[in-house]
Amino acid sequence: MSVKYYIGTAGWSYKDWVPNFYPKNQSGGFDWLQFYSHYFNCVEVNSTYYTYISPKIVEGWIKKVENADEFIFHIKLHQDFTHKRKFDEQNIKAVRYNLDLLKKSERLGGLLVQFPYSFSFDGASVQQIQKIKDIFSDISCFVEVRHSSWRNKRALEFFGQNDLTLCTIDQPQIGQTIPFEPIVTNNKAYIRFHGRNVEAWKKSLSNFGKEQTYEQQSSRYSYLYSPGELVEIAQKIKAIENKVKEINVIMNNHPKGNAVANAFELIHLLEQKDRVQMPNTIVKAYPRLEEILVN
Template sequence: MIRFGPAGWTYKDWEGVVYPKPKPKGFDPLVAMASLFDTVELNTSFYAPITPHNAHLWLERTAFNPDFRFTAKLWRRFTHQRDEPWTAEDVRWTRVGLGVLSEAGRLGAVLVQFPWSFRNEPESRDHVDAIVSAFEGFPLVLEVRHASWNEPSYYAELVERGLGFVNIDQPLFKNSIAPSARATAAVGYVRVHGRNYKEWFRQTSPIDRYDYLYSARELQPWADRTKEIAAHPRTEDVYVITNNHARGKGVTNALMLKAMVTGQPVEAPATLLREYAGALRPYARPVDMAELGRGSPAPSG
């Protein structure tokens, strides 16, 4: 199955664009997202381990869609804060929250996301090995952004260990890993970040870095790659995540990709259709998000 969805679901700048503003009483953004999509990528898990309480709430609020799966970014303690070794307690608490989703059959993948500065060197390989050992039993997918990882031995190792490779779209500089359609495990993963060259390496806010709207022409190769990944013999599920979240652009592009791959029109928030009419209107029909999102407030994602 191919699942499409955005990274996260709670952003202030989505109000009035993706969600109604003011939000009506009882409106639940997660319910709204699970009505439009079959996955979302958890952002909150990057900043701290998922609490079992929140995991159970998320499961309850998305139970109406049996195809819905969460993917979760691994806590940055393991991927970005590498100067100091993590503790057994760090691993235990991270596994507990992920385990709630996994035991319910609703965890599609754990995203092990490394920055561009993480190069293919012996110590980096050792670091990856330690993470894989610590989180054995979870469906891990690895995102690397530096071109030094683009070598056959790395891909062969992923296949041998059943680890997914994250195919990414990012601004392409001299040593940036390029777009691909690699399938190395049962879980296939596509992640598009936008092409905001100006802000990519600046010490700026994520909103600015990922502020980019793909055109249909730019997305079509990714629709083709998604189909290629899904057709690979070892692939069972594919996740297509749009991380260009500024002002609902990721929601727009996720809907466009879904329509391109399935060949079917999609439902889109009427406010989003007005905001990005030129890009989205050929692929979507309007829907009232206030009706889709009826429910109790959900924890931030």
């Protein structure tokens, strides 16, 4: 089976990616998404978790990537469905309209359904996932659960029977968190990397619910995977290549552009490209990338 890789980052609109990815001197017509889509074939949209995005914004995204043939968007489901678990028909319509816009333009990858660490395995939790899957039955759903109670036969059977992708996540191993181990439940894989900054992650947990600056909120994702860690990660991902048709790899260690650098390195390792097309900005910020830069 020939597997298709989609490798990108969680979001693209970060001011601290200038000048490490986006150039410092930008012309009037310069657009971040357009620039991003020149180098990557997917992005995970996280803003849709916090707010119901206007369809005009989505239409703008579609227009900006019109020259990137394979480019797709993965949409993170609004927190009303996953964390607050209170939503109505209006909420469903707001999400559905934008998904349909992307679907019609063949730009939709799937729907990321992310639950908090507190969402452990039980009958009510299974029902909640089932409810969301029934609403978005025609969309590929990638479900991220963070509690190790989901690592059991019944849960995996439920995912398989309902054509749900169980997300593989890499994050600091604290408490009952799920370890990094790709588990296949249907013909797609969705793998997210949150970094391994244990101390910052613990601190963010203790500050949960308090007002924080962008830097404070982002600090737990501040991590650059080493070449050795990436080789080990790539080996684990490649072990499932013959079990799926599509593997999505999303880097969420976004501060300063670490996600971008690591995404380029994983393109090199997973797609077995000796040389990867990258802008000079990222190579200047991360000199080790020079080894894999297209000459």
